[in-house]
Amino acid sequence: MHGVKTHALLITLLPSLAAADPLPAGSSVSLQPGGGNSIGRLDLTDTGNRVWTLQRSSDLTNWSDASTLKVRNSLLRIALAKQNGTPRLYYRLHYNSDSQVAANDVADALQLPATLANYANPTLPAHLLTQQIRAQNNTPFDNATTNPGATLGRVLFYDKRLSANNTVSCSSCHQPAHGFSDPARFSTGFAGGLTGRNSMGLTSNRYYLRGKYFWDERAATLEDQVLMPIQNTTEMGLTLDQLVTKVSAEPYYATLFTSAFGDPAVNSTRISKALAQFVRSIVSGNTKYDQGVPVNFTNFTAEENQGRAIFNGPAGGCSACHGSDNFVPGNNIFNNGLENPYVDKGLGSVTGLTSDEGFFKVPSLRNIELTAPYMHDGRFATLEQVVEFYNSGVVNHPNLSPQLRVPPGNPGMGNPRRLNLNPGQKAALVAFLKTLTDTSVTTDPKFSDPFRYDAP
Structure with a gap:
């Protein structure tokens, strides 16, 4: 059939691994060892965020579909289960370019709590609620942090679609374990280039009284700053029009934008506001x-x-x-x-x-x-x-x-x-x-x- 390619990943209980065909551009597969009832785990990297079918066989001749899989942020982990009474089991990934429709709403794509997390009113000790501290807050009157807004910002912050080739997100250079900074001297952009400066930590950023951002303060506000790496030709490599098009294409964003702003319209102003709300919500008070x-x-x-x-x-x-x-x-x-x-x-x-x-x-x-x-x-x-x-x-x-x-x-x-x-x-x-x-x-x-x- 035209458009159908079978990329065979043959895993046995030994296991052994082979690829029958070159994988689609931007994709790769690795096998992680298993244990217990698991043969192992496939890690499918796919910057095209495509739909795949996992198939299995006991004889390499007769194949059955095990599940349809949608890659949602360039990576999918697939557990490979043993079957009782089957001494040898093979799996393969099947990619059909004509069958690329899969459920992709909020519940499918994201792990969000039923009740939104509290971003708007974090619990802080008394010494961080004084007038001196409140006066340091650079939150503008037209972009107060809300729970739906910061939730949308959180998703955008981790979404690799905000880069030209779906390989880099804001979080790539601002990693939580490193205080939302980068342990490398200079960060690696979407095409492998390096930034000119070290990525600054984001903890308690809303208390920067001057309200300007980047090491040289070239961004007048945080709302301005969050869009600039996305447009930078080294860092993420998108235009604002391309950004809006890519975000608009994901069905779950319609739900998130409606929750945050009242309707599903996507534009760069709303993206900047949501990202800024999330960043301002990263506040420390428990040292x-x-x-x-x-x-x-x-x-x-x-x-x-x-x-x-x-x-x-x-x-x-x-x-x-x-x-x-x-x-x-x-x-x-x-x-x-x-x-x-x-x-x-x-x-x-x-x-x-x-x-x-x-x-x-x-x-x-x-x-x-x-x-x-x-x-x-x-x-x-x-x-x-x-x-x-x-x-x-x-x-x-x-x-x-x-x-x-x-x-x-x-x-x-x-x-x-x-x-x-x-x-x-x-x-x-x-x-x-x-x-x-x-x-x-x-x-x-x-x-x-x-x-x-x-x-x-």
Whole structure:
């Protein structure tokens, strides 16, 4: 029959594996070992998100259809069961380009709770509900976070269809286990190219008072920022028109957009709003530090309390750039003296002003333990290296921020500030920074990948 190709994956109880035909473009199959009642598991990677038929046979002559399978986010895991009384069993995947219709509504494609998760009103401790903290919130009046909006944003955040070849999602460069950042110095884009800067962690991003995004603050709002990687020719490679077309083609998005916005219309403004709502919902409030605030940090070790004193006191002065219980920079952007001259000019590359060279956004330190490597170019692999830089390596750049000069003063005045800590003090400072880790955020199901990858 025209359009029918059988891509045979022959698995026996041994097992052995063979491919009868080249697989369709963008697809590959691997076999994982089984146990108990399982022969094994097929991992079907298919960036075309196609419909396949799993067939089985005991004699390689007579084949029966076992199930019809839809790949929904470029990956499908298929468990291969044994059959009682069948000493040898073979499976193959059958792809028919003329039979590409399969159920693909919300229940088929996604694992979402019956009652939407709480994104709009996260439970936070009292010290994160003060007026100072509320004033840091950069949520615009026309895009308040809602449970349906952030749920839609969560699906979009993990959807690889937001890239040109369905291989990269927002989460590819902002991985939960790494504080929603990338453990690589530079992230890999849809065609294998590398980004020019390290991917910044997303924890507590809504508390960036300046409201501008990217290391050089070239995005005026988070709503602007979330669409820019999608359009970047290295990162995800789509135009906004292509983005809307691809999202509109998935039936489950009609349901999600209706829930979030009242009707199923898909446009780039709604996509940006939903993504921004999801990102702003990633808020930390359950670190060891947070648990210590109401008990005056009696839960801390002596070393952690020593580090806290260094961080907040004149010996370290770290809170001058990482202030409040969110450890954010207030309404400031800083030049921290990484080098002179700067290879990457940061804000200066956006404005073209010499006086802006070397200024970069300062992220929250919440989950800093998880977001290595550090700085805009990922030059430091560990927190120990970061502390050593501030201890002995700050460079006297003309734009070095006053907080990093001795005495603090105007740019160009005073020498670079060096902490000159001893080994014990440096270790204590690192220990304190690790009290800002919040794995309850990075492991929370409501921030996880919602797609169904296991075949029913």
